[in-house]
Amino acid sequence: MTRVLVVDDDPRLQRTLAIALRAHGHEVVTAGDGRTAVQSVLEDAPDVVILDLGLPDLDGTEVLRRLRTGSAVPVIVLSARHESDDKIEALDLGADDYVTKPFGVEELLARVRAALRRGGPQGQHLEPMTTDHFRLDFAERRATVAGADVRLTPTEWRLLEALCREPGHLVSQQDLLRAVWGPSYGRESNYLRVYANQLRRKLELDPANPRHLVTEPGLGYRFTP
Amino acid sequence: MTRVLVVDDDPRLQRTLAIALRAHGHEVVTAGDGRTAVQSVLEDAPDVVILDLGLPDLDGTEVLRRLRTGSAVPVIVLSARHESDDKIEALDLGADDYVTKPFGVEELLARVRAALRRGGPQGQHLEPMTTDHFRLDFAERRATVAGADVRLTPTEWRLLEALCREPGHLVSQQDLLRAVWGPSYGRESNYLRVYANQLRRKLELDPANPRHLVTEPGLGYRFTP
DNA sequence: CGGCCCCGTCAAGATCGCGTCAAGAGGCGT
DNA sequence: ACGCCTCTTGACGCGATCTTGACGGGGCCG
Numbered sequence: 001m002t003r004v005l006v007v008d009d010d011p012r013l014q015r016t017l018a019i020a021l022r023a024h025g026h027e028v029v030t031a032g033d034g035r036t037a038v039q040s041v042l043e044d045a046p047d048v049v050i051l052d053l054g055l056p057d058l059d060g061t062e063v064l065r066r067l068r069t070g071s072a073v074p075v076i077v078l079s080a081r082h083e084s085d086d087k088i089e090a091l092d093l094g095a096d097d098y099v100t101k102p103f104g105v106e107e108l109l110a111r112v113r114a115a116l117r118r119g120g121p122q123g124q125h126l127e128p129m130t131t132d133h134f135r136l137d138f139a140e141r142r143a144t145v146a147g148a149d150v151r152l153t154p155t156e157w158r159l160l161e162a163l164c165r166e167p168g169h170l171v172s173q174q175d176l177l178r179a180v181w182g183p184s185y186g187r188e189s190n191y192l193r194v195y196a197n198q199l200r201r202k203l204e205l206d207p208a209n210p211r212h213l214v215t216e217p218g219l220g221y222r223f224t225p
Numbered sequence: 226m227t228r229v230l231v232v233d234d235d236p237r238l239q240r241t242l243a244i245a246l247r248a249h250g251h252e253v254v255t256a257g258d259g260r261t262a263v264q265s266v267l268e269d270a271p272d273v274v275i276l277d278l279g280l281p282d283l284d285g286t287e288v289l290r291r292l293r294t295g296s297a298v299p300v301i302v303l304s305a306r307h308e309s310d311d312k313i314e315a316l317d318l319g320a321d322d323y324v325t326k327p328f329g330v331e332e333l334l335a336r337v338r339a340a341l342r343r344g345g346p347q348g349q350h351l352e353p354m355t356t357d358h359f360r361l362d363f364a365e366r367r368a369t370v371a372g373a374d375v376r377l378t379p380t381e382w383r384l385l386e387a388l389c390r391e392p393g394h395l396v397s398q399q400d401l402l403r404a405v406w407g408p409s410y411g412r413e414s415n416y417l418r419v420y421a422n423q424l425r426r427k428l429e430l431d432p433a434n435p436r437h438l439v440t441e442p443g444l445g446y447r448f449t450p
Numbered sequence: 451c452g453g454c455c456c457c458g459t460c461a462a463g464a465t466c467g468c469g470t471c472a473a474g475a476g477g478c479g480t
Numbered sequence: 481a482c483g484c485c486t487c488t489t490g491a492c493g494c495g496a497t498c499t500t501g502a503c504g505g506g507g508c509c510g
Contacts, residue, residue, distance in 0.1 A: 069477085069487085097248035114250055153486060170365050174254070190489070193468060202468095208469090216450060217496075218379045219465060378497060415500075418457060433458095442456065442507085451510100458505085464507100465498070475488075 002116055003027045005046035006204070007037040009056050017050065020105045021112070034058030038066045041073060048115045050108070051095075052078040064095060066177070072158060072182050074115035076108070126164055131212070131225050134203055136160065143203070150202050155180060159195050163213070163223035172220040196221055226250045227341055231269035232262040232279050232288070233303070242275065245330045246337070258298055259283030263291045263407070266298060273340045276320075277303040289320060299340040303328070351389055356377070356437070356450045361385065368428070375427050380405060384420050388438070388448035397445040421446060 004026045006017050011032075018028040028045050031037040034055045040210045041049065047066065047138045053060030060077070067075060074096040097111050128137040134145040138161060152160070162179035163171055173189050182193060196215065200207040229251045231242050236257070243253040254269050256262040259280045263431060266274065274292065278285030283413070299321040316323060322336050353362040359370040363386060368375045377385070385402035388396055398417055402410045410416070421440065425432040439447045 066477095096244060111248065114248055155487070170367075188489095189467085191487090193470085194488085197469060215468070219366060306471090380498070413500095417496090418459085419499085422458060438459070453493085453508105453510085455508085456506090461500100461502090463498105463500085465496105467494105467496085469494085470492085471490105473488105473490090475486105477484105477486080479484085 001025070001027050002044040002048070003029065003044065004112065005029050005031065005037065005040055005044065005049045006030045006054040007049065007055070008035075009033065009054075010052075013052075017108070024109055026112070032056075034060075034063040037063060041067055041071050043117055045071075046073060048112055049073055049075045050078065050112070051075050054080065062107065068182055069154075070177055076111055076115055078103070093150075106114070126161060129164060129167070129225055133205055136164070138164075146205075152199075152202065155195060156199055156202070159192075160199060160223075165219060168222065168224045170216055170220055170222050174220075176220060192221070227273070228254065228269065228271040230254050230256065230262065230265055230269065230274045231276040232256045232259075232274065232280070234258065234279075235277075239275075241330070242333070245334065249334055251337070259285075259288040259291075263286055266292055266296050271298060271349060273337055274298055274300045275303065275337070276300050279305065280395075296353055301333070301336055302338055351386060352393070354389055354450055358430060358437075360390070363389075370428055371430075377424075377427065380420060381424055381427070384417075385424060385448075388446060391450045393447065395441055395447045399445075401445060417446070 002200055004021050004024075006014055006021070006028060007030075008014050008017070009032050014030050014032075018030060021028050030044060031040050034057050037049070037051070039054075040046070051063060051067075053061065055063065058066075061077075064075065064077070067073070076097045076099060077095045077103060078099050080101045096115050099108060099111060126138045126140070128135065130136075134143065134150075136143050138157070141152075141157060143152050158180045159176065162176050165171075172191055176192055177188065180195075181188075196213060197207070200210050200213050204210045204212060212224055214224065216222060226337060227250075229246050231239055231253060232255075233239050233242070234257050239255050243255060246253050254265055254271060256265050259282050262274070262276070262280075265271070266373070276285065276292075280288065283291075285304075287301070289300065292298070301322045301324060302320040303324050303326060305326045311349070321340050324333060324336065330414055351363045353360065353364070355361075359368065359375075362370050363382070366377075366382060368377050369396065383405045384401065387401050390396075398414050402413065405420075406413075406416060421438060422432070425435050425438050428433050429437060437449055441447055
């Protein structure tokens with residue numbers, strides 16, 4: 001079951017979309033303004049967000065920006081305007097797709113399916129992972145290393161999740177960047193180096209000789225429990 | 226999943242295109258200059274290339290020429306100019322299609338689909354290969370010899386892949402050089418000697434008397450599992 | 451038997467990618 | 481408004497990897 005967050009200030013449209021989405025097997029949560037939307041992304045962990053620009057409380061681009069600092073969830077933007085300026089701005093900020101009103105429900109559903117294919121399931125949290133040295137509980141956002149609690153920042157958690165989705169397998173730099181920083185980041189591998197080391201410092205017994213988070217030069221990283 | 230290489234020096238346009246393409250189910254890799262583009266074609270094996278003329282380092286037609294000597298991937302050329310000279314020149318050099326800026330995203334997507342229909346998919350990874358002595362997993366970039374993990378460098382992997390594409394068959398020096406070092410390397414067989422031996426040292430039981438990686442003097446190498 | 455070609459080997463310099471650090475900006479809570 | 485935490489971004493050193501040239505040996509042919 002995939003979860004879709006619908007953000008729109010028009011209750012009519014909210015209901016229309018909700019019915020259509022549920023009819024196609026999606027679970028639906030709704031938000032009427034930007035702040036609620038940001039909160040819902042963090043709490044409900046939807047698999048995809050449908051975001052109407054032109055909300056009462058926040059600028060649409062501001063909502064996008066805030067979402068992006070806390071999650072890499074795919075976002076489909078709705079807009080009544082036709083100006084391509086908006087379009088480019090929204091896409092620059094990390095939207096995955098863009099639909100101008102009026103639109104057909106079928107079209108939107110197709111784009112939701114496309115976004116889900118791309119992003120993979122987000123909402124399902126991973127199983128807790130335990131080794132002799134540390135324990136990671138993704139649902140609770142709790143990390144214990146050598147018996148003591150360790151604080152991980154949101155970005156560190158997202159990187160860790162992307163790595164742990166396939167434990168022991170090589171994950172490419174591009175995949176990691178996309179999973180953590182959104183679809184717009186192709187090659188800026190400096191982020192990865194900084195945060196991979198941050199994770200090593202917090203999780204590894206000997207950060208200089210990592211046993212779990214291993215780098216594959218030129219390709220990506222591998223996380224083995 | 227089809228892979229599209231976007232070559233443009235404008236990061237904005239890069240991202241816009243990348244997002245639009247991903248929204249339609251394509252995987253995207255990007256390059257900001259000509260040299261990176263040529264390299265990416267060899268390494269990432271995209272199914273179609275979108276190439277902006279007017280790159281910082283190389284003339285657009287030069288990029289096309291280099292691509293064409295190493296790959297038959299379909300290329301869609303973007304250009305801000307309207308002069309038909311460029312158009313004819315580009316098409317002569319092997320571009321498959323030509324779009325002048327400004328263009329609609331939908332139009333470009335349609336041409337990408339058309340190019341994909343024409344070209345068909347290109348690259349994927351080889352199956353893991355196992356013998357009594359070693360095991361090679363190309364997708365995971367993992368090599369195990371006599372039970373122990375062995376690290377292979379990127380170049381070693383590329384050479385091994387070229388050899389294993391036709392196990393037990395003779396692969397000519399030219400083919401190997403082109404597959405690993407690119408289309409410009411016709412006869413620098415020194416590379417091959419160095420890396421073939423590197424591989425023997427890491428994979429063979431007795432590197433002095435190779436049983437798997439056999440050299441055919443004057444012709445090339447043969448890899449038998 | 452001698453010369454030649456081709457391969458294996460080695461080593462040194464150049465280059466690349468990664469780990470590391472730190473300064474600065476911006477958000478958030480107090 | 482202030483301070484703390486986090487994220488971003490650039491610079492730098494180091495080790496691994498790649499490149500390049502040189503040298504020696506073995507097989508083949510004249």
